[in-house]
Amino acid sequence: MKPFWENEYLNKERSTFGNPSKEVEDIVSLLPNEAKILDVGCGDGRHSLYLAGLGFQVDAFDISQNAINKINYLKELSGLNINTYVCDALEFEFKHKYDLIIVHGVLQFIEREKQPEIIELLKKWTNVNGYHIVALFTDEEPVPEDLKDVMVGVFKNEEIKDYYNEWEIKMFESYKFNDEHENGIRHCHALNKIVARKVNQ
């Protein structure tokens, strides 16, 4: 079964996952003016469009062609410059380091054995003093029925912190929220959010 967002990405009228997340808005004041930003699994671009609108240099990729078609349409419409790619997280071709990498609601859709390699790669391609914002689902709540085929990599609660031992953790949150997908299935998600700064090479 295809995840619900594939259909939502065909609807050009509204943002599938709403407004930019608060921690993305909050980090803006800490970024250099010329900051380079990578949005991993960007979906239909709520974060990329917001950050490009503020004048940052944004690269964004997603495994979904529908997602990239929509973000391309929206960036043309608003005259924004975002480099977009249809790409798997393990295949992205890095050309330079980033000041901010956002991985919002993506890692739980990637197999457990691939996650360490991806996170280490993203850390390597981050500038010293650069940031990561990661949001992911944990196994503190069951996987919703409609996402069983794709949500193959839920984390343990607080596990993501272990990846950032040598970084400064600026913010960590663990909480649950109720959700209802467009197919009407009500469920609860358990979420971890981390904002971390790279302090050493």
Ligand SMILES: C[S@@+](CC[C@H](N)C(=O)[O-])C[C@H]1O[C@@H](n2cnc3c(N)ncnc32)[C@H](O)[C@@H]1O
């Ligand atoms: C829940 S959506 C979140 C979208 C966006 N990050 C946001 O916060 O609005 C998850 C996205 O991750 C993408 N995705 C899943 N697995 C991926 C992978 N291996 N590589 C790149 N993107 C992936 C999906 O296509 C989907 O667009």
